[in-house]
Amino acid sequence: MYDEKSTKVECDCQAVLDTWKILGKRWSLLILKRLHSKENTRFGELQRTLSGISSTVLADRLLELEREGIIIKIIFPEIPPKVEYSLTVRAEELGIILTSLENWVGKWNSKIKTSPGTQAHLQTQINTLKKTK
Amino acid sequence: MYDEKSTKVECDCQAVLDTWKILGKRWSLLILKRLHSKENTRFGELQRTLSGISSTVLADRLLELEREGIIIKIIFPEIPPKVEYSLTVRAEELGIILTSLENWVGKWNSKIKTSPGTQAHLQTQINTLKKTK
DNA sequence: CGGTATCCTAGCTGATACTG
DNA sequence: CAGTATCAGCTAGGATACCG
Numbered sequence: 001m002y003d004e005k006s007t008k009v010e011c012d013c014q015a016v017l018d019t020w021k022i023l024g025k026r027w028s029l030l031i032l033k034r035l036h037s038k039e040n041t042r043f044g045e046l047q048r049t050l051s052g053i054s055s056t057v058l059a060d061r062l063l064e065l066e067r068e069g070i071i072i073k074i075i076f077p078e079i080p081p082k083v084e085y086s087l088t089v090r091a092e093e094l095g096i097i098l099t100s101l102e103n104w105v106g107k108w109n110s111k112i113k114t115s116p117g118t119q120a121h122l123q124t125q126i127n128t129l130k131k132t133k
Numbered sequence: 134m135y136d137e138k139s140t141k142v143e144c145d146c147q148a149v150l151d152t153w154k155i156l157g158k159r160w161s162l163l164i165l166k167r168l169h170s171k172e173n174t175r176f177g178e179l180q181r182t183l184s185g186i187s188s189t190v191l192a193d194r195l196l197e198l199e200r201e202g203i204i205i206k207i208i209f210p211e212i213p214p215k216v217e218y219s220l221t222v223r224a225e226e227l228g229i230i231l232t233s234l235e236n237w238v239g240k241w242n243s244k245i246k247t248s249p250g251t252q253a254h255l256q257t258q259i260n261t262l263k264k265t266k
Numbered sequence: 267c268g269g270t271a272t273c274c275t276a277g278c279t280g281a282t283a284c285t286g
Numbered sequence: 287c288a289g290t291a292t293c294a295g296c297t298a299g300g301a302t303a304c305c306g
Binding site: 042043044047055056058059078079080081082083 | 290
């Protein structure tokens with residue numbers, strides 16, 4: 001998706017963009033939500049809860065999130081294998097931010113999007129007129 | 134990317150996911166950042182600032198953000214055409230959240246990612262051992 | 267200037283099958 | 287059970303060309 005070459009950024013926004021790139025992918029948010037509501041969730045349990053996700057993608061997403069330091073993998077050396085995933089402290093803080101984001105979405109969601117011809121578009125027209133006169 | 138069918142979500146997370154889907158795309162964040170640092174930016178100006186973005190994608194992203202009620206488009210009926218983009222009030226509130234996200238990334242970024250063999254992975258090993266005994 | 271139309275490619279995503 | 291390997295489809299993103 002993104003490639004590094006042409007995206008010159010002055011500040012260390014790059015770090016944000018990197019994280020953003022992971023979190024922005026499909027399922028990431030839902031995985032975090034699930035782990036937030038129930039710690040120590042197993043792979044199969046996650047897959048069942050997030051119905052529709054393939055083991056391929058789930059494994060991929062879990063790996064990325066682990067590398068970001070957002071989740072922790074606990075391996076039980078048993079037969080059959082048992083692995084549990086849970087959130088890190090870092091993720092708990094992220095959770096707070098995500099909650100505020102959720103509130104933000106909820107707050108405005110009802111006002112906009114109600115009409116297909118969006119309020120924003122209407123505003124565009126108004127602004128056009130204002131500037132014209 | 135996402136398709137609606139198999140992604141059953143209980144709460145109105147769907148609204149968050151929708152927004153997330155837009156914001157998570159490439160350039161969205163940088164566009165917002167730019168508009169935050171300078172209101173009333175023109176199309177060409179944006180394109181120059183975000184060096185590397187194509188007009189195709191920029192137009193697409195701006196449209197999506199406008200539909201989300203995050204930016205506003207002001208059209209000046211002149212020849213040659215002049216269009217300015219700026220943030221809505223909704224976006225200003227989003228900015229606060231994004232800033233806290235930026236802080237979150239910055240806070241943890243230094244601690245993790247320093248060593249290639251990530252702290253998280255180390256922790257995995259420790260946890261494995263703990264549970265083993 | 268501020269886009270749209272078109273085409274092309276890379277990579278995400280998912281289905282299926284297989285393994286320690 | 288918890289993944290990997292492999293293959294296939296789709297879509298996001300980018301290059302180019304063109305238009306009002």
